[in-house]
Amino acid sequence: MHLIYLHQYFATPKCNGGTRSYEMAKRLVAKGHRVTLITSSAFLEQFDTFEAGWNEREIDGIELHIYHLPYSNNDSFAKRIQKFLSFSWASTRKAMKIGADLVFATSTPLTIAIPALIYKKFKKVPFVFEVRDLWPEVPIAMGVIKNKLLIKALNTFEKWTYKNASQVIALSDDMGKGVAKYGYDTTKIHVIPNSCDTELFSNVPAADTDSDAMLSFLNDRKLILYAGTFGLVNRVDYFAHLAHAAKNYPELCFVAIGSGMCKPDVIKLAKELDVYKKNFFILDPVSKDKVVHLYQRADLCFSLVGGIQETWKNSANKLFDAMAAGKPIAVNHGGWQAELINQEQCGVVTSDNYQESAKVIFEFLHNAETVRKAKQSSSDLAHKRYSRDLLFAKFEKALLLAEKDKSL
Numbered sequence: 001m002h003l004i005y006l007h008q009y010f011a012t013p014k015c016n017g018g019t020r021s022y023e024m025a026k027r028l029v030a031k032g033h034r035v036t037l038i039t040s041s042a043f044l045e046q047f048d049t050f051e052a053g054w055n056e057r058e059i060d061g062i063e064l065h066i067y068h069l070p071y072s073n074n075d076s077f078a079k080r081i082q083k084f085l086s087f088s089w090a091s092t093r094k095a096m097k098i099g100a101d102l103v104f105a106t107s108t109p110l111t112i113a114i115p116a117l118i119y120k121k122f123k124k125v126p127f128v129f130e131v132r133d134l135w136p137e138v139p140i141a142m143g144v145i146k147n148k149l150l151i152k153a154l155n156t157f158e159k160w161t162y163k164n165a166s167q168v169i170a171l172s173d174d175m176g177k178g179v180a181k182y183g184y185d186t187t188k189i190h191v192i193p194n195s196c197d198t199e200l201f202s203n204v205p206a207a208d209t210d211s212d213a214m215l216s217f218l219n220d221r222k223l224i225l226y227a228g229t230f231g232l233v234n235r236v237d238y239f240a241h242l243a244h245a246a247k248n249y250p251e252l253c254f255v256a257i258g259s260g261m262c263k264p265d266v267i268k269l270a271k272e273l274d275v276y277k278k279n280f281f282i283l284d285p286v287s288k289d290k291v292v293h294l295y296q297r298a299d300l301c302f303s304l305v306g307g308i309q310e311t312w313k314n315s316a317n318k319l320f321d322a323m324a325a326g327k328p329i330a331v332n333h334g335g336w337q338a339e340l341i342n343q344e345q346c347g348v349v350t351s352d353n354y355q356e357s358a359k360v361i362f363e364f365l366h367n368a369e370t371v372r373k374a375k376q377s378s379s380d381l382a383h384k385r386y387s388r389d390l391l392f393a394k395f396e397k398a399l400l401l402a403e404k405d406k407s408l
Contacts, residue, residue, distance in 0.1 A: 001403055002034040004095055004119065006105040006112050008087050009071075010039035012059060013200065013289040016259075017043035018317050020194060021106060022062070027392045028399075029061035036063045036098055038091045038115075040083075042071030045287075054094060065094055076261075084111040091115045096122065102403045106130035110154065113161040126166040126405040128398065134178045134313060141310040142232060158182070166402035169395065172336055174313035190398040193315040195391045196324035196382035200289070204296045204325075211293035214283055218297075221253035221279075222365050224330075225298040227291050228318050230260030235306045237266050238332050238352075242361075243280035244273040245354035249362045257283045257294065295325035299365055300347070302330045303337065307352065312337070320386055322347075326379035328371060330361070345370075346377035 005025055011017030025035045041050045047057060050068040057064040067090045069083055092115035095103070102125055105116035113129060120127040136154040139145045145154070162168060162184045169190045170176035176189045215223070230236045236256050243254045254275075256266070263282070270276035286294070295301060301322035305311040312335030319337055322329045329347035331337050338349045348364050350357035364370060 001102060001399070002100045003028065003036070003399065004098060004100040004103045005035055005037040006039075006091060006095070006103065006116055007037065008040050008084070008091075008109065008112055009042050010037060010064075011043035011288075012046060014046035014287050015043045016045065016285040016287055018194075019197070019288055020317075022060075023195070023197060023388050024392060024395055025062045026060045027389075028396065031396065034063075035061070036065065036100065038065045038067075038094055040067050040069040040071065040087050042069060054090075067091065067094070080109075084109040088112065088114045092118050095119050099123075100125060102126050102128065102399060104128045104130070104399065106132060108133050108135045110135045110158060110161070113157075117161065117164055120164060126402040127164060128167045128169065128402045129161055129165040130169040130171075131175050131179060132171050132315070134175055134310065137178065138233065138308075138310050141308050142306075144232070166405035166407075167398045169398055171315035172313055174336060175315075178313065188401075190394060192391050192394050192398070193386065194317050194320045195388040196320045196386045197388050198324050198382050201292050201295065201321070201324035201326075201382075204292050206296065208293040208296075210290065211297060214286075214294070215255070215297060217277070217281060218253055218255075220251075222251055222299040223297055224252060224254045224300045224302065224361065225257070225294060226255070226302045226304055226318070227257040227286075227294065227321075228304070228316075229258055230256070230263035230266055232262065233306060233311050233314075234260070234262075234304050235332070236260075236262060236304060237269050238304055239302070240266060240270040240273055240275060240280055241354045242350070242358055243270070243275040243278075246279060246358035246362070247275070249358060250279070252279065252358070252362060252365070254280045255283065255294075256280075257291070258285045291321070292325065295321060295327060298322075298325070298327055299371075300330050300361065301325070301327045302332070304331075305333050307333070309334070320382070323378045323382035323386060326375050326382065328364070328374040329378060332357075340381075344377045344381060346374050346381060 007021045012022045055066045088111040095115050103116045103119045105112045116127050159182045167188050176191045180186050239254050246252045303316040303318040332350045341347045
């Protein structure tokens with residue numbers, strides 16, 4: 001099978017970004033499939049330079065067509081929309097020059113479906129859509145998109161995308177339900193969450209010069225880690241409030257690693273609360289093959305989102321990286337991930353009661369038996385339920401089912 005794989009924000013372990021597409025594409029190539037991946041230069045820092053327009057690269061057998069489109073987590077919403085549309089137009093033109101048996105598009109953004117839908121119509125090949133976030137549901141719920149005509153247009157396009165997909169992959173049960181509400185055939189919805197790269201996180205040396213230098217302030221304190229985006233969805237300000245509430249627990253140290261449009265605000269808040277560089281440290285992002293060392297040092301790994309329930313449906317990479325590292329997990333919200341933690345006893349669920357949450361974390365980390373069980377449970381989930389290899393088998397099956405679809 002020759003697959004055109006559309007993902008605007010493709011990244012590898014050498015980059016600062018989610019690696020789901022890389023891991024899935026690499027495994028498809030290993031199974032004998034041909035993968036032509038159309039992406040942007042946004043997260044591909046491992047390549048030194050790009051020319052304007054299209055650039056061709058190859059990595060682990062994946063044929064990369066990279067459209068040079070600089071990206072910043074600090075981009076405004078309007079600027080992001082402009083880049084979404086720019087990439088959509090460029091990738092449509094690129095894809096139409098390539099012959100393939102199947103076209104696969106993974107969101108976000110929802111505009112990634114445009115080249116896939118056009119390719120399906122004119123090339124008469126099946127289309128598979130992967131839902132990483134219920135877009136535009138989340139930005140609408142957050143009040144980022146308010147125009148009623150735009151909301152109606154986006155909802156219509158979302159429904160049209162599902163209607164034209166031979167199969168749909170959703171990253172959580174809640175996302176699957178979000179697709180089904182439009183009347184899409186539930187037998188064609190495959191729930192395949194983000195996965196655990198157990199091999200990447202195994203046999204990590206206890207000492208690493210770079211991470212030791214980054215965490216020189218830690219001393220003997222417990223490391224409570226957040227590694228991800230400082231965005232509107234990710235309430236990293238929560239860590240500043242939590243650190244302030246934890247001043248009576250000097251054994252706890254909170255560390256947030258990443259970048260994003262809200263990072264300056266988080267730093268400002270941390271200074272106002274007098275926790276910045278005391279028991280709350282904010283560091284620059286690192287590549288995934290470097291972050292494994294930081295997870296190795298962590299005592300508790302957090303995934304953070306805000307109080308808007310639509311955001312709880314996500315499938316956070318941070319959660320699965322913590323499992324792969326065999327570390328206790330924490331979330332500050334409800335939803336299926338909180339339910340998983342409570343059911344499997346692999347960590348803690350905190351709330352917006354910062355004082356109570358700080359106490360819960362302190363008591364959890366100072367109960368050696370509870371921590372031991374949480375680590376074991378986290379590791380078991382990584383290897384027995386959420387391993388990348390296990391979930392890849394479901395992923396490939398969904399693509400093969402779509403390839404046979406002749407009802408175009």
